[in-house]
Amino acid sequence: DAMVIQNPRYQVTQFGKPVTLSCSQTLNHNVMYWYQQKSSQAPKLLFHYYDKDFNNEADTPDNFQSRRPNTSFCFLDIRSPGLGDAAMYLCATSRGVGLAQDTQYFGPGTRLLVL
């Protein structure tokens, strides 16, 4: 089945220690998104790639970076995790026929714990 895959499902890191979360997709979608979701809140968009074009949200901290080496994979790098970065990180994809008309499909998420 075509899907969005995130690994690992749970990630524990230490305060200040860089961590990378990964997302892969078999949908062959052009757009990949990273969202942060804190407890009892709605998902918040961090950034997205439209093919190779990177689009950062204005309020995304510099501590968060992303890489998309090919169509299938996208990574979220947190350079120096703080306690406030503990959250669920959700990857999503869409076809990219027109963002306003696109349906977004989400992966299962990676829950990050910062000690």
Add this chain to the structure above:
Amino acid sequence: GIQVEQSPPDLILQEGANSTLRCNFSDSVNNLQWFHQNPWGQLINLFYIPSGTKQNGRLSATTVATERYSLLYISSSQTTDSGVYFCAVFISSGSRLTFGEGTQLTVNP
């Protein structure tokens, strides 16, 4: 920016009951999606419904774009329906999907 309000914030049902969740939005939208976030955190697409009515099994949704609201109907609820239901919209002048705060649904056996 656009405001997306969902009601009720919390809903507790007995198994077998019906429910209606509401999503109000403050601007014209090109895209409206309903999602179910299960207890393990995964967001599952329910409907892409910028206007009109759709049905999928026990779930159906209606969006009245001119009046800026959407409704999600759940009939004969089951315990597996528990979780958070999010409405998310995309406006023509925007560049991102904007989520409401969600409705937390608990279905008791």
